[in-house]
Amino acid sequence: MSYNFKKVEKKWQDKWYKEGTFYAKQDFKNPKKWYGLVEFPYPSGQGLHVGHPRSYTALDIIARKKRLEGYNVLYPIGFDAFGLPAENYAIKNHIHPKITTEKNINHFREQLQALGFSFDWSREVNTTDPNYYKWTQWIFIQLYKKGLAYKTTMPINFCTGCKVGLANEEVVNGVCERCGSTVVQKEKSQWMLKITQYAQRLIDDLDDVNFLDKIKAQQKNWIGRSEGAEVNFKIDGTDENLVIYTTRPDTIFGSTYMVVAPEHKLIEKYADKIENLDEIKAYQKKAALKSDFERSELNKEKTGVEIKGLQAINPLNHEKMPIWVSDYVLITYGTGAIMAVPAHDDRDFEFAQKFGLPIKQVIKPKDDSVEVDLQNRAFTDVEEGIAINSRID
Numbered sequence: 013m014s015y016n017f018k019k020v021e022k023k024w025q026d027k028w029y030k031e032g033t034f035y036a037k038q039d040f041k042n043p044k045k046w047y048g049l050v051e052f053p054y055p056s057g058q059g060l061h062v063g064h065p066r067s068y069t070a071l072d073i074i075a076r077k078k079r080l081e082g083y084n085v086l087y088p089i090g091f092d093a094f095g096l097p098a099e100n101y102a103i104k105n106h107i108h109p110k111i112t113t114e115k116n117i118n119h120f121r122e123q124l125q126a127l128g129f130s131f132d133w134s135r136e137v138n139t140t141d142p143n144y145y146k147w148t149q150w151i152f153i154q155l156y157k158k159g160l161a162y163k164t165t166m167p168i169n170f171c172t173g174c175k176v177g178l179a180n181e182e183v184v185n186g187v188c189e190r191c192g193s194t195v196v197q198k199e200k201s202q203w204m205l206k207i208t209q210y211a212q213r214l215i216d217d218l219d220d221v222n223f224l225d226k227i228k229a230q231q232k233n234w235i236g237r238s239e240g241a242e243v244n245f246k247i248d249g250t251d252e253n254l255v256i257y258t259t260r261p262d263t264i265f266g267s268t269y270m271v272v273a274p275e276h277k278l279i280e281k282y283a284d285k286i287e288n289l290d291e292i293k294a295y296q297k298k299a300a301l302k303s304d305f306e307r308s309e310l311n312k313e314k315t316g317v318e319i320k321g322l323q324a325i326n327p328l329n330h331e332k333m334p335i336w337v338s339d340y341v342l343i344t345y346g347t348g349a350i351m352a353v354p355a356h357d358d359r360d361f362e363f364a365q366k367f368g369l370p371i372k373q374v375i376k377p378k379d380d381s382v383e384v385d386l387q388n389r390a391f392t393d394v395e396e397g398i399a400i401n402s403r404i405d
């Protein structure tokens with residue numbers, strides 16, 4: 013006799029569902045509590061993909077083990093159900109997204125239940141349910157009241173096909189991951205949340221969660237907190253200051269040129285002073301087709317154009333230096349402008365080598381036996397170094 017899994021599994025799944033076998037209990041006396049959270053799926057029209065059961069199964073095993081050990085387990089599930097695909101589908105097929113979303117959720121729920129996951133279905137969350145999103149709206153209002161939500165104009169990745177902004181991860185080789193249309197950088201007025209205000213807190217609290225070390229490291233990189241200073245470089249012949257952000261203000265003497273992002277306001281403001289405006293404009297156009305990720309990749313061939321007619325003045329030694337525009341500087345990071353210190357920064361070094369710009373060492377290793385080879389690479393181990401060539405005579 014063969015094992016009739018369809019019949020057997022259905023029998024038990026129905027029983028679990030009916031009796032709420034896996035529901036968390038409102039039992040505050042049991043000190044053994046365990047909360048397992050998976051990333052809620054987006055209910056697409058295609059149903060579950062293999063990546064869903066892959067991660068849900070791992071945590072399901074732990075949840076079941078914990079229940080057997082006497083823990084009051086909360087293993088919830090829900091649907092992260094607002095999504096652009098539903099909107100695009102609605103536009104194309106003239107079906108209200110509410111209808112397709114509901115249909116997709118039902119399909120997903122059936123599949124998840126057929127897999128026999130031990131989720132607490134009594135607490136199912138659906139982000140398109142007004143009873144749910146009234147709270148996200150409430151949270152937004154609290155952020156707004158505290159000045160943590162604000163509006164600003166920022167360039168975003170904009171899909172020319174879907175007509176929406178995309179996350180960096182959704183741009184693959186300059187085109188929209190979803191529809192393959194060209195992605196451009198477009199200035200848009202948009203709401204921002206000041207998550208940077210919480211950068212330190214987010215880093216500190218990683219100590220309290222049970223994550224693998226490599227995941228914690230990823231989180232820290234993503235938070236990307238850095239400490240630095242803003243420095244004003246006067247633009248020769250104007251009252252304008254080019255404000256740059258640097259994590260190493262002590263290397264100012266080693267800066268030999270400046271770089272602004274292609275979207276920097278300086279270009280438009282001083283357009284009449286710029287001698288090679290056409291060349292700059294053409295460069296801006298090309299840069300707009302690249303994503304932030306592509307632009308900041310380390311091993312990528314550096315490109316750029318010198319802004320002829322504008323020069324910056326080093327605030328310490330008063331030397332004049334050229335200003336370049338290059339897409340390796342992002343408008344969304346810092347002030348969208350940098351002082352380039354090619355002797356001590358890999359990307360500045362690559363750029364300087366390619367365009368024949370001066371490379372000036374201002375830090376030497378503490379240990380004299382450490383070799384510095386500025387013909388071939390930057391000396392970046394500056395944390396422990398000693399400042400040199402940094403005196404005003």
Ligand SMILES: [Zn+2]
Nearest residue numbers: 171174188191
């Ligand atoms: Zn698209």
